[in-house]
Amino acid sequence: MDEEQIYQEHVLDHYEDPYHRGRARHCTHAHEDDNPLCGDTVSIELNIDPQGRLREAYFDGDGCCISQASASMLIEKFDGRTVDEVRRFTAGDMLELFGAKLTPNRQKCCLLPWRVLQSAVFSPVKPAEGAGGKESNS
Amino acid sequence: MTDATCSPPSLDPQTIRGDFPILSKVLHGGVPLVYLDNAATAQRPRQVIQAIVETYEQHYANVHRGIHWLSDQTTDLYEQSREKVRALVNAPTPAEIIFTHGATSSINLVARSWGDANVRRGDEILLTEMEHHSNLVPWRQLAERTGAIVRHVPVTEQGTLDIEAFNALLSEKTRLVAVTAVSNVLGTINPIGEIIAKAHQAGACVLVDGAQSVPHLKIDVQALNADFLAFSGHKMMGPSGVGVLYGRRELLESMPPFLGGGSMIRRVTLDGFEPADLPAKFEAGTPPIVSAIGLGAAIDYLNQVGLDAVTRHEQDLTRYAHEVLGELGELRILGPAPEEKSAIVSFVFHGNRPHAHDVAQLLDRNGVAIRAGHHCAMPLHKRFGVNATARASFYLYNTRQEIDLLARSLQQVRQVFRRRT
Numbered sequence: 001m002d003e004e005q006i007y008q009e010h011v012l013d014h015y016e017d018p019y020h021r022g023r024a025r026h027c028t029h030a031h032e033d034d035n036p037l038c039g040d041t042v043s044i045e046l047n048i049d050p051q052g053r054l055r056e057a058y059f060d061g062d063g064c065c066i067s068q069a070s071a072s073m074l075i076e077k078f079d080g081r082t083v084d085e086v087r088r089f090t091a092g093d094m095l096e097l098f099g100a101k102l103t104p105n106r107q108k109c110c111l112l113p114w115r116v117l118q119s120a121v122f123s124p125v126k127p128a129e130g131a132g133g134k135e136s137n138s
Numbered sequence: 139m140t141d142a143t144c145s146p147p148s149l150d151p152q153t154i155r156g157d158f159p160i161l162s163k164v165l166h167g168g169v170p171l172v173y174l175d176n177a178a179t180a181q182r183p184r185q186v187i188q189a190i191v192e193t194y195e196q197h198y199a200n201v202h203r204g205i206h207w208l209s210d211q212t213t214d215l216y217e218q219s220r221e222k223v224r225a226l227v228n229a230p231t232p233a234e235i236i237f238t239h240g241a242t243s244s245i246n247l248v249a250r251s252w253g254d255a256n257v258r259r260g261d262e263i264l265l266t267e268m269e270h271h272s273n274l275v276p277w278r279q280l281a282e283r284t285g286a287i288v289r290h291v292p293v294t295e296q297g298t299l300d301i302e303a304f305n306a307l308l309s310e311k312t313r314l315v316a317v318t319a320v321s322n323v324l325g326t327i328n329p330i331g332e333i334i335a336k337a338h339q340a341g342a343c344v345l346v347d348g349a350q351s352v353p354h355l356k357i358d359v360q361a362l363n364a365d366f367l368a369f370s371g372h373k374m375m376g377p378s379g380v381g382v383l384y385g386r387r388e389l390l391e392s393m394p395p396f397l398g399g400g401s402m403i404r405r406v407t408l409d410g411f412e413p414a415d416l417p418a419k420f421e422a423g424t425p426p427i428v429s430a431i432g433l434g435a436a437i438d439y440l441n442q443v444g445l446d447a448v449t450r451h452e453q454d455l456t457r458y459a460h461e462v463l464g465e466l467g468e469l470r471i472l473g474p475a476p477e478e479k480s481a482i483v484s485f486v487f488h489g490n491r492p493h494a495h496d497v498a499q500l501l502d503r504n505g506v507a508i509r510a511g512h513h514c515a516m517p518l519h520k521r522f523g524v525n526a527t528a529r530a531s532f533y534l535y536n537t538r539q540e541i542d543l544l545a546r547s548l549q550q551v552r553q554v555f556r557r558r559t
């Protein structure tokens with residue numbers, strides 16, 4: 001049954017003991033969004049160096065197990081990776097990373113952090129700071 | 139307790155369940171459906187489904203149009219349904235019962251027609267923090283069109299309306315008070331009679347959102363002196379796609395038509411039109427004919443069971459649900475005590491973990507259908523500092539056993555998460 005699969009160990013692990021839930025020390029890029037259908041929120045703070053590498057990656061948020069666990073998985077994967085790699089990471093890749101099979105409704109929960117990260121890499125907190133995103137093209 | 143001779147007739151949910159084909163459904167290869175999402179929409183008995191089938195098979199044509207036998211038959215059934223609705227809410231005349239497409243379209247009709255004609259810049263529209271989006275957004279839109287000001291009666295920590303605040307907010311500037319009779323999240327039964335009397339003293343009109351009350355509680359628009367009452371057929375065992383607007387005759391007569399088209403006119407020339415009399419004036423186009431006839435069958439069914447018996451049965455279930463869910467010790471139930479509310483129990487786990495969506499998803503394993511989310515009442519959820527709640531809501535066919543299963547399933551939900559912490 002799908003429901004059995006959703007709440008598998010690795011999903012619950014990320015929900016109960018998330019990777020990098022909190023705030024970046026030197027945040028250069030950040031974005032926050034919600035899923036208006038259910039009210040789940042995810043915010044992501046990044047430190048992107050001039051070479052376009054994510055030196056720090058943190059998330060925070062409030063919502064269901066799916067949205068919060070997928071945020072943790074996503075941040076764990078991209079901590080230390082590059083903006084280019086983020087950009088190449090598709091929604092399909094995100095669902096695959098999550099692993100458990102999801103109904104279309106719950107896919108929206110899973111993709112919320114992915115959407116936030118895609119925007120965050122192009123959202124400098126101060127226009128002058130963080131050379132990262134804008135220059136890198138894939 | 140009362141002795142047997144004067145105790146009112148009660149209801150046997152097991153007999154009633156036999157009338158509802160969908161309630162014998164088995165899900166996920168072996169678990170029976172436990173339907174606890176009645177505030178979203180109710181199920182319908184065979185009697186209503188049969189009335190719909192019979193109409194299509196035996197009596198279907200357009201209403202008020204053909205000069206032929208079949209059209210007369212359909213028109214009769216449609217008008218009989220209107221009379222049943224009139225009797226249900228005790229409206230003075232059937233002309234004051236307008237068939238719409240649901241509570242939402244009834245409220246929008248009033249906001250557009252009455253609102254645009256009567257509300258001016260600086261006038262105030264008084265709503266409450268516990269309204270459904272369908273009793274918030276149309277008034278916000280009206281305010282944007284007219285420059286009127288929207289105010290909201292706050293909700294207390296117990297989940298009731300702050301009546302002192304209501305008294306203070308009400309003034310000679312208030313043109314309209316729009317309030318739900320029963321909160322779709324908290325279940326709170328609001329003191330509609332008192333609100334209407336005070337609003338009238340202040341010279342304001344009152345629209346009552348009856349979407350969550352008409353299916354469950356007796357309502358008498360004359361005793362209440364309500365100006366408008368809006369509700370939906372699908373929450374009271376009728377078909378979807380039909381709703382009702384009751385309006386006091388003087389008001390409906392003074393209002394301009396809302397939608398224009400066929401049926402709502404007396405005569406049309408190329409230069410203009412003359413609107414039809416009530417209720418046709420507000421029923422432009424082909425109405426939801428069969429849905430309205432089905433709603434009539436649903437009212438027959440409610441009357442046959444007895445609305446009072448339904449109310450009492452639901453009170454028992456609500457009290458029982460508070461008791462067994464309270465025993466779990468890990469839930470925060472929003473809203474007032476069972477005695478002060480209708481058949482709705484919304485809750486969150488302490489600390490909002492597990493989250494309402496995960497709760498609903500895991501309950502579904504056991505066939506238990508509840509709703510999770512903001513239930514179209516985002517401002518109310520904000521008021522209580524949560525972005526989602528789980529909501530179990532009952533109707534005449536629900537049983538104590540189903541509530542036991544809900545409680546057991548909630549324990550299992552907690553187990554899924556607890557073993558890890």
Ligand SMILES: Cc1ncc(COP(=O)(O)O)c(C=O)c1O
Nearest residue numbers: 240241242270272322349350370
């Ligand atoms: C209190 C309340 N008002 C209005 C509505 C809107 O009803 P409908 O969607 O049938 O138009 C609902 C339905 O959820 C409700 O609960």
